[in-house]
Amino acid sequence: MRVKAAILATLMLVSAACSAAAPAPQQSTEADITLSGAPVGITLWHALSGPQQVALDAMVKKFNETNGKGITVSALNQGNYTQLYQKTLGAIQAGALPELAHAYESFVADYMKADVVVDLGAYKDSVKNGLAKASQDDIYKGYYDTNTFPQYGNKLLSWPFTKSLAVMYVNNDVLKEIGKPIPKTWDEFEATALAATKKDSSGKVTRYGFAFNTDASYFNAQVYARGGTLMAADNKTVAWNGKEGLAVLQMYDRMNKNGSGYSPKGFDFQNDLAAGKLAFFLSSTSTLPFIRDLADKAPFSWSIANLPQATTDATKQKTVQFGANVAVFKSTPEKQLASWLFIRWMSDTDQSAQFASTSYYMPVRKTAADSQTLKDYWAKVPQGKQGFDLIQYSSPEPNVRGQQDIRDVIFNMITEVITGKSTPDTAIATAATKSNQILKDAQ
Amino acid sequence: MAAEVIPANVRASSRRRLPVEAIQAWLFLLPAVLILGVFQIFPAIAAFYMSLFKWDVVQGAFRGVGNYTDWLYDNSIRSPDFWRSLSTTFTYVIFTVPLEIAVALVIAYLLFQKMRGRGIYRTVYYLPYVTSFVAAAAVFFWVFHPQYGLINDLLGVVGIGPQRWLDEPDGIFELAASAFGVILPSWLAGPSLALVVISLVTIWHYLGYQIVIFLAGLSNISQEYYEAARLDGANERQIFTRITLPLLSPTTFFVFTVASIGVLRSFDSVYVLTNGFGGPLDTTRTVTLLVFKTAFQQAQFGLGAALAFILTLIILLFTLIQFRVLGPRVNFGE
Amino acid sequence: MSERAVTIPRGFPGLAPRPRVRTIAKHAVLILVAGVVAYPFYFMVTSSFKDILEATRTPPTIFPSELHPENYTDAWSRAPWGRYFVNTIFVSVSVTILELATACLAAYAFARMRFRGKNLLFTIFLATLMIPGEATLIPRYVLMSPSRVACAGLPCLGWFDSYQVQIVPFIASAFSIFLMRQFFLSIPSELSDAARMDGAGHLRFLWSIVLPLSVPALITAGLITFLGSWNAFQWPLIVTSKPDFRPVQVGLSAFRQEAGSSYHLLMAASTFVVAPIVLLFLVAQRYLVQGIARTGIRG
Structure with a gap:
């Protein structure tokens, strides 16, 4: 009795498996019904x-x-x-x-x-x-x-x-005051941010050039904008640890040391930009209504621009889509x-x-x-x-398994650099090793 | 005395009535047993079941104690995370509980003496305890703000440079030594400044509660002891150290145990103050936060449940050790 | 009574001015600590009356240069706060009353009745206090779901989006049972023996003698339960999907997201969420010490 039942069950399973494996021309029937x-x-x-x-x-x-x-x-x-x-x-x-x-x-x-x-x-x-x-x-x-x-x-x-997509928010009033245009390359960007930085007599910074973003998406966006890629073609290892990624960290390190960059808390960077205490930050286009709100209350001139790029060739410019x-x-x-x-x-x-x-x-x-x-x-x-x-320049971030954990690794990597715990070279090498391990485990 | 006669009576009668009383007792217990059984104990058993499987969003293969050994030693990513979070958790306890008890004890002792404004003080100290961490966090972000925070302004007045507080992964001893140009080895760095801030907020939150417990403990000490001491010509300090402290030791022990368990399994304080990340650089990632991350950010329910049970065992063990080591030294009065 | 503890023996001229110095020193300590403790509240309330620019000014102004009470109406109008408050009050009051009832019955059984398995059951109850809530969150959630498949044949409750899902799981707590048991143990057993001699049943004895004596403990346990219910956040968030059943803490968290950098509005909302519970404690706090004192935390 029980043996029979077991055989029957096995048969049913096998036939079910077969029908599932067979090519399914009617696959679209569910999509074609009428309500x-x-x-x-x-x-x-x-x-x-x-x-x-x-x-x-x-x-x-x-x-x-x-x-x-x-x-x-x-x-x-x-x-x-x-x-x-x-x-x-x-x-x-x-x-x-x-x-x-x-x-x-x-x-x-x-x-x-x-x-x-x-x-x-x-x-x-x-x-x-x-x-x-x-x-x-x-x-x-x-x-x-x-x-x-x-x-x-x-x-x-x-x-x-x-x-939405990753873009750069600019306080035009600050740029006007220092007589500079919106930067197009990363070198210009760094110089402009430094020029925008102001210190009071005690050496305390009263206006910053740039607000660091520890979120992985903005690191990724900068790697794109510098002409790099995020993943190897086979999706098995990360590729942001190349020279572009290193350049991002080195810039953070320099800006941290010369005082032109700072780590904002929460959404501070929005208020800081509006209050004229900050020249640039990177954020999503969906931050727009908040800045607009602030500008309504205390008017200032601002704009949204593409991230500085490695190339002037419009077909090769890139930022992160999210x-x-x-x-x-x-x-x-x-x-x-x-x-x-x-x-x-x-x-x-x-x-x-x-x-x-x-x-x-x-x-x-x-x-x-x-x-x-x-x-x-x-x-x-x-x-x-x-x-x-700018939508035309936006490319997605990887959606492979393990990506969520890799984002944490990138977050920690940036924190290590801007808190002076590691040099950019060490930080990026350690982070890449860890990320590749995560990718391997997630296979 | 009459009281000595009655118990014999009662004992006899209650022995006779035992089955009836037992049935009655279980009826009294029924609602609590039902509710705790269905909503606490059953889910705990279910979670234990989950901890024996690979449960990556959905139930997978049976792993036996595999999830447990992964945390303890078997997995090159999981187990360092676990040991680090365990050490963070105990550091959090060490930097919170003793200070909390000391401050609460002193304040309670002062408040216990009749003085003007007692009620007002007590009320003020109690305010934080009734405030949710969700509401408190919004304010503390400002108080410890690296650019605009009040604390940095105050430190500036004394000539100390601004600190990053909740964003500071460096150890406090490391920070202190570097102010004098000394570089400490990493094992002497101490807890991150961020963790210390969380400890301080935790103390702020629970201080009023502990004060009330100490006030209750103080009122349990018979006045006769004080009067006798005073007749012997003891001064206030002597009274405090020779009478109050020893006689209060059961309360202190109780507070110590409850506060330690509270911190070991606390979640809200760290979660809210670090926006759920346990940062900076994972220096505030306690075991409960790691449970949460594993289960709800990585969707590894089996591993998460296993870690939660490891933590439960640690809490049990910790409590037993406290009772073994400290228990006998407590002066229970009689 | 304790006044005497600070009295210095008279006739010791050298120490005569000390009591005053000492009193001042004591107040100084108390005020200093009170200042530290109360500062965040002061900050919250004053910021809630500032405009956005002043609220984010550094260093912060001690007092708003101009009062903006409209922050409150502005914050209030941005979310269904009325509904949230009704929900929270209903849930918290129900949980408190029902939980006290189950706790008193169970605590009485533990304190005053004989039955087999008493110690084991009490230990199991206390052990539930040691399991971190994150561990059991998923099974508890599944238990509430409407699907029969998910519960492995056991009946699921199908309680999502309701009041009972926020009430029933919390109407028994090992902590309250422990607290009430300790208090009941402190009631002289002569009373119970005498009553029993009169032939009073347990229920009547509990109701007419034990409970009236236990008001401070009831208030203590009740306040702690009410507080837990008022501040509950994670559970209501995941078991409710619609604002109709959501409590104020979930509302506040959503508002935090929505307000973004409008700190002045966030502070106003925080103030009105915290205020009712603070007021409640102001009224009831004098019972707390009595309640805890009598629950015999002697070990």
């Missing part, structure tokens, strides 16, 4: 707060009223990104996932270990529910790259949502399709332009720039356009 119009409720967990949450809520409201397919989205804030990630991990254990979640690439890579993320490729290419070729090409290529996961068979596992995406979790075919229809709608030209102008994130499509909505917004906030014009 009956019966009510479908889907939930989106996100980490947006303040004005950006308000902007998203307005979009969701509009979608719920106009989709005509019975779809109702509820968008719920789940704290900051770390808390959202933590909660989603719990929800995976509990089998209580929402239909959609706001996520960074590294989060998606972890969620995939539980195989709970929907491959969006089939939806994107679906004849019935997908995007036409021209429409697909209108979305920036970098946005596809970052959501395509090499260690999961190059599947498209998330979709651009709240995108901002989070949205992933769809496996549920029912109807809910999955409803989720796709929502994110597809969000990335249409009109919505993309609308959301960009209210949330200060970057539009996901090139044609959004032609919309009147964005033109009106840029007329009011020229810095928004300055950021938009």
Whole structure:
């Protein structure tokens, strides 16, 4: 009796395995279904707060009223990104996932270990529910790259949502006072930052040139901008420990020693820039509303510029693209399709332009720039356009497994240099060894 | 006395009523047993189960004690992290508990004497304890701010240069020695300045609570001892060192134990003051923070649970040792 | 009573002026420590009345050059604080009342009744105090989920986004049981024996004699529980998804994110989140010492 049952079970398992392994021409059927119009409720967990949450809520409201397919989205804030990630991990254990979640690439890579993320490729290419070729090409290529996961068979596992990029914020008044233009190369940058630095009679610095950023993304952005790469071609070792990465650390070290750079606490650099105590900082384009707020209260002139670059050749300039995406979790075919229809709608030209102008994130499509909505917004906030014009230079950071730990290693490496614990050479060599070990363990 | 007669009676009657009383007792205990069982003990058992598996987002292969040995000696990345965080945790205890007890004891002793404004003082000292670390952290960022902080301004007045406080990974002895041009070997560097700041904030937070416990302990000391001492012509210092301190030793021991356990398993203070990173340069990463990082930033639930149980064992062991070593020296009065 | 402890024997002329010097010295110590302890609060409240520029000025101004009470209305209007407060108050009050009830019953059983396995059970209860909460977070979370699969066949509670998920797990605490047990032990056993002779049942004895004697301990345990509930952050954050059920601490943390560098607003919000609990302690604090004193922390 028991033997029979065991054989039966084995047979079932084998046949199941076979059918799974067989090529699946009907793979796209789930993406091609039609919604009956019966009510479908889907939930989106996100980490947006303040004005950006308000902007998203307005979009969701509009979608719920106009989709005509019975779809109702509820968008719920789940704290900051770390808390959202933590909660989603719990929800995976509990089998209580929402239909959609706001996520960074590294989060998606972890969620995939539980195989709970929907491959969006089939939806994107679906004849019935997908995007036409021209429409697909209108979305920036970098946005596809970052959501395509090499260690999961190059599947498209998330979709651009709240995108931004690393840029340089400049206090124009300070530059005007010292009579210098916005620097284009790193040498100019360092000289300008030093010229902007002011000390009082006691030697205490009252105005800094540059605010150090210990976050790995800005180190990565500088490696890109200096012409370097972050990962070896085979994704097995890091590549930021070359001469470009070393140059970043050496610059930090020099600026730390001559007093032109400092380590800000929290969001201080924003207030410092606005108060004329700082000439430059690197940040995401999504910092824009905060600076704008400060400038409204106590006017000063500021702009957003590309990071200084190694080359004047525009096709070779580079910075880091970031901002989070949205992933769809496996549920029912109807809910999955409803989720796709929502994110597809969000990335249409009109919505993309609308959301960009209210949330200060970057539009996901090139044609959004032609919309009147964005033109009106840029007329009011020229810095928004300055950021938009730089999207073309932005490339994603690696999304390999272990990247999250490598970010910690980079963070510590920079801290070691600016606290004088290590020389740039030692720090970068140690950090690279450690990172390669992490990559090896994560294989 | 009458009291001597009744117990015999009661003993006889309670022996007779034992089964009824036992059933009643369990009924009294039922709500607590149920709640603690379902929401504390069952999850602990489940977590122990998780600790025996590779659990990388989802349940993986059975590893037995593999997760435990990884932390203790087996894994070239995990085990140095563990030993370092353990030493950070105990350093945190050493730089927090004795000072906290000393200050609380002195303040409680002063407050115990009738004086003007007692209530106001007591209230002020108690304020931090009722404030969540979330709210307190926002303020302490400013107080210890490297550029704008009040502490640096005050130090500036005495001629000491600005410090980086919560951003300072260098050891405090190292910093002090370097001010005199002495370079200390790394094993003498001491805890990072950041960890010391966290200790100070922890003391700030719990001081009022410990004062109240000491006040309670002081009120338990019979006045007769003081009167006898005074008749013998003892002065105030003698009374404090020969009467108050020894008779207060059970309270001190209690506070010491509770405060040590509190610091060993504390999470909020370090988490909030370092924005969850345990930085700078991991110098404030305590074991609980490492548990959190492993489970919720690396999604290694099995390893995280194993580490949490290692910590629980250490806390148990630490408590037992305290009772063994210090317990017999405590003057329990009678 | 303790006044005498500081009285120097009279008729010792050389020491006559010392009491005053000593009193001044004592106050000096007390004031110094109080100043250090209270400074962050002073900073919080004064900053909450400054405008953004003054709030970030260095060195900080001692007192706002111009009062900006509108920071409070501004901060208040930026989040559903009313809802958050209602939630927190409801949860904290429920937890406190129910927890005291379970603690009194259990503590009475431990202190005054005989049954087998008493010491073992008490030890297990105390051991729950030593396990760091981060260890059990995932299983506790799973227990609340609506899915049956995840709980390995055991019934999951399906309590996400509710009040009970923030209340029920906390209505028994080993700490309160311990505290109440210690207090009950300090009540002379003659009382219980006498009452028992009268034929009073345990429940009646607990209700009509023990509890009225235990008011300071009840207030102490109640305050500590209430405080824990009021300041709870991590658990409510992960088990609630909608503002409808979220408490003030989660609101404050979200506001911290939202306010970004608007420190003056953050300080205003921190002030009104901290204020109610501070007021509560002001009113109730005189019971605390009594409560703790009688719980016999003699080891």
